[in-house]
Amino acid sequence: MVIHRVIRKQSKGIMKYPQSFIEEIKARVRISELIGRAIPLRRAGREFHALCPFHKEKSPSFTINDEKGFFHCFGCGAHGDVIGFTMDYEHIGYREAIEKLASEAGLSVPRETKSEVEREEKTKSLQQVMEVAAAWLEEQLENTGEGELARNYLRERGLTPETRSRFRLGYAPADRDALTRAMRSHGISEAQLIEVGLLIKVEDRAPYSRFRRRLMFPIRDRKSRVIAFGGRVLPGEPNADAPKYLNSPETALFHKGRQLFNLDLARRAAFDARALIVCEGYMDVIALAQAGIQHAVAPLGTAITPEQLQLLWQLVDVPTLCLDGDNAGQRAMARAMDLALPLLVPGKTLGIAILPKGADPDSLIREAGRPAFEGIIRDAQPLAALLWQQVMEQGAATPEARAAQEQTLMQKVEGIKHPTVQHYYKQYVRDRLREAQYQRRTPNARQNGGAWNASSGQKKWNATSGNAAQSSPVPPPPITRSSDMSLLTPASNLLALVVAHPGLLAEASAEEFWLHAPMPASWQQQLHHLITELHIDAQGISSVELMHSLAEEIAAEPINQMTQAMVALGVDLSKDEMVRTGRAERLWGEVVNDVERARVKVECAEAEAILAAELNDEKFARWMALKAQLEAIDRERSRFYREDPLIDATTHG
Numbered sequence: 001m002v003i004h005r006v007i008r009k010q011s012k013g014i015m016k017y018p019q020s021f022i023e024e025i026k027a028r029v030r031i032s033e034l035i036g037r038a039i040p041l042r043r044a045g046r047e048f049h050a051l052c053p054f055h056k057e058k059s060p061s062f063t064i065n066d067e068k069g070f071f072h073c074f075g076c077g078a079h080g081d082v083i084g085f086t087m088d089y090e091h092i093g094y095r096e097a098i099e100k101l102a103s104e105a106g107l108s109v110p111r112e113t114k115s116e117v118e119r120e121e122k123t124k125s126l127q128q129v130m131e132v133a134a135a136w137l138e139e140q141l142e143n144t145g146e147g148e149l150a151r152n153y154l155r156e157r158g159l160t161p162e163t164r165s166r167f168r169l170g171y172a173p174a175d176r177d178a179l180t181r182a183m184r185s186h187g188i189s190e191a192q193l194i195e196v197g198l199l200i201k202v203e204d205r206a207p208y209s210r211f212r213r214r215l216m217f218p219i220r221d222r223k224s225r226v227i228a229f230g231g232r233v234l235p236g237e238p239n240a241d242a243p244k245y246l247n248s249p250e251t252a253l254f255h256k257g258r259q260l261f262n263l264d265l266a267r268r269a270a271f272d273a274r275a276l277i278v279c280e281g282y283m284d285v286i287a288l289a290q291a292g293i294q295h296a297v298a299p300l301g302t303a304i305t306p307e308q309l310q311l312l313w314q315l316v317d318v319p320t321l322c323l324d325g326d327n328a329g330q331r332a333m334a335r336a337m338d339l340a341l342p343l344l345v346p347g348k349t350l351g352i353a354i355l356p357k358g359a360d361p362d363s364l365i366r367e368a369g370r371p372a373f374e375g376i377i378r379d380a381q382p383l384a385a386l387l388w389q390q391v392m393e394q395g396a397a398t399p400e401a402r403a404a405q406e407q408t409l410m411q412k413v414e415g416i417k418h419p420t421v422q423h424y425y426k427q428y429v430r431d432r433l434r435e436a437q438y439q440r441r442t443p444n445a446r447q448n449g450g451a452w453n454a455s456s457g458q459k460k461w462n463a464t465s466g467n468a469a470q471s472s473p474v475p476p477p478p479i480t481r482s483s484d485m486s487l488l489t490p491a492s493n494l495l496a497l498v499v500a501h502p503g504l505l506a507e508a509s510a511e512e513f514w515l516h517a518p519m520p521a522s523w524q525q526q527l528h529h530l531i532t533e534l535h536i537d538a539q540g541i542s543s544v545e546l547m548h549s550l551a552e553e554i555a556a557e558p559i560n561q562m563t564q565a566m567v568a569l570g571v572d573l574s575k576d577e578m579v580r581t582g583r584a585e586r587l588w589g590e591v592v593n594d595v596e597r598a599r600v601k602v603e604c605a606e607a608e609a610i611l612a613a614e615l616n617d618e619k620f621a622r623w624m625a626l627k628a629q630l631e632a633i634d635r636e637r638s639r640f641y642r643e644d645p646l647i648d649a650t651t652h653g
C-alpha cells in the first residue's frame with residue numbers, strides 16, 4: 001500500500017491536465033460504481049462499505065462516499081478519488097489512469113498546450129465577470145425601486161426572502177446600458193460582457209443588455225459558480241412578443257445541453273433521498289426547495305439531452321421526470337422515452353410522473369401541499385409500462401391497425417442498445433401481448449365490443465401493483481414480472497438469491513440444474529466448485545461468508561450486478577429478512593421454474609425440427625411428451641403468479 005502511494009506521488013508531476021478536464025472526469029465517473037466493479041460493496045446510509053482491497057482484513061473498514069467523490073480506509077489509511085483508486089488498484093500510473101477513466105467517461109484526453117492554459121485563465125476571468133454581474137443583479141432585485149415589480153411577483157408566488165437569496169435571484173432593469181455602466185466601475189469591459197452573453201452586439205450599433213425588465217435566475221455549475229442566467233418576463237411587460245423565458249446563449253462557460261439547473265444544491269439531497277426529480281421550469285425547482293424537497297433539477301429551457309440524462313444517472317439510478325398532464329407534457333414524455341430507450345443500461349432507467357392537467361409542481365405545492373406532490377412522484381410509472389401504454393393503448397379498430405402498433409412497439413424496443421436490457425424489454429412486451437390477448441378472450445372484454453384494444457377491462461399497470469392478476473376472476477396466463485426484477489439479468493438474480501439464502505445451494509445442487517442455469521459457463525463452474533469441491537455445508541455458511549467466497553471466485557462485474565439485484569429484490573442480509581418471511585423460497589421456486597422452462601422449450605423446438613424432417617411415431621411421441629412437460633411447467637408458473645406478488649416493487653425510495 002505504502003509503495004503504491006509513493007508511485008502515485010511521483011507520477012503526478014509528469015503531466016498536467018487542465019483542471020476542468022480533471023473535474024469533468026470526477027463528475028462523470030461515480031466512485032461507488034467504479035469501485036463496485038472491482039470489489040463487492042454494501043450500502044451503509046450515505047456511504048458504501050467494503051473489505052479493503054489494499055490490506056487484508058476480516059471486517060470492512062473501507063468506505064466510499066459518492067457525494068465527496070473519495071474512498072477512505074480506516075484500517076490502512078488508503079485514501080483517494082477515482083483517479084487514485086484506479087492507479088492503486090490497477091497498479092498503473094497517473095497518466096494511464098486518466099486515459100482509462102476518460103475513455104470510460106466518453107471524454108477525449110486534451111493535450112497540454114499553451115492555448116489550453118490560456119483558455120483556462122480566460123475561463124477563470126469570465127467566471128469572475130459572472131460573479132460580479134450576479135451580485136449586481138441581486139442588488140437590483142432587493143434594493144431598488146424598480147426591483148419592486150419583481151419582488152411583488154415573487155411574494156405572490158409565495159417565495160420567501162430566504163429562498164430568494166438562496167437561489168441568488170436577481171432583477172435586470174429596463175435601462176439597456178445600466179449593466180454596462182455598473183460593470184465598468186468594476187473594471188469589466190464591454191467585450192467581456194459580450195463574451196459571457198450579457199450584452200448583445202449587433203453590427204456597428206452600441207452593445208446593449210440582453211436581459212431587460214426580467215426576473216433573473218442564475219444558472220450555477222456543479223461548484224456553484226454562476227455560468228449563465230435565465231430571465232423571466234414580469235407581469236405587465238409592455239412588449240407582448242417578448243418570450244416568457246430567455247436564457248444566456250452558449251458561451252465559453254455555458255453549454256446548456258451539459259448542465260442542469262440546481263445540480264449543485266440537489267446533489268447532496270439526491271444522494272440522501274436516493275431520488276432525483278426532474279421538473280420543467282426553474283420556478284418549479286425553487287418552489288419544491290422551499291417546500292423542503294431539495295432533490296430537484298430542471299433542464300435549461302430545452303428537452304433533456306443525452307448528456308443531461310447521463311448526469312442524472314450519475315446521481316441516482318432512476319430519476320423521476322415530472323411532466324404536465326397536458327399535450328405539451330405528452331409530447332415531452334414521448335421525446336424523453338425516445339431519448340432514454342437507446343441509452344438504457346442494466347439498473348438505470350427513468351420514472352415518469354404525470355401531473356394533473358393544468359398543474360405544475362409550483363402550483364400543486366402551493367394549492368395542494370407537499371404530500372399531494374409526493375404522492376404523484378410515488379406513483380411515477382416505469383418506462384416499460386409507459387412505452388406499452390403510449391403505443392398499444394391507443395385503441396385499434398382493425399387487426400391491421402393492431403399489427404401496426406405492435407410493429408411500432410418492437411421497433412422502439414429494438415432501439416435499445418444494451419442487449420440484456422433489450423432482451424428483457426422484449427420479454428416484457430411478449431408477456432403483455434399474451435396478457436392482452438387473454439383479456440380479449442374473456443367475457444368482460446367482449447362486453448367492450450371486442451375492440452382490439454389492450455386496455456379494455458385492464459387495470460392500470462404500475463410499479464406498485466406487482467402484477468395485473470387481481471383484476472380478473474380467472475388469473476391470466478403467466479406473466480408480468482416486477483419491473484425491478486426484470487431489468488436485471490437472471491444470472492445476477494440467481495446469485496442474489498443464493499447469497500440471501502445459502503440453504504438453496506444444497507437444495508439445488510443437482511448438477512443438472514446448474515448446467516442449465518441462465519448464467520455464464522464460468523459462473524456455473526465456480527458455483528459448482530463451491531458446492532462440491534469446497535464441500536460447503538450450505539446450511540452452515542452465512543450469507544456474508546458466502547458472498548465473500550463468491551467474490552473471491554467470481555469476477556467483479558457479476559458481483560456488482562448481484563449487489564444491484566439484491567437491492568432491487570429488497571434483500572437485507574443483516575436481518576435475513578427474506579428467510580424470515582419465506583420470500584426466498586417462493587422466489588427460488590419461480591427461478592427454478594424459469595430455468596426449467598427455458599431448457600424444455602429448447603428441447604421441444606429441437607424435437608419439433610426433428611419431427612418435421614422425419615415423421616414417425618417415436619419422434620411424434622417425444623415431441624408430444626415435451627409439449628406436455630412445457631404445459632405442466634407453465635401451469636406451475638401461473639400458480640406462482642396467482643399468489644400474492646412476491647416482490648412488491650416498493651423498493652424505489
Ligand SMILES: [Zn+2]
Nearest residue numbers: 052055073076
Ligand atoms: Zn485498508
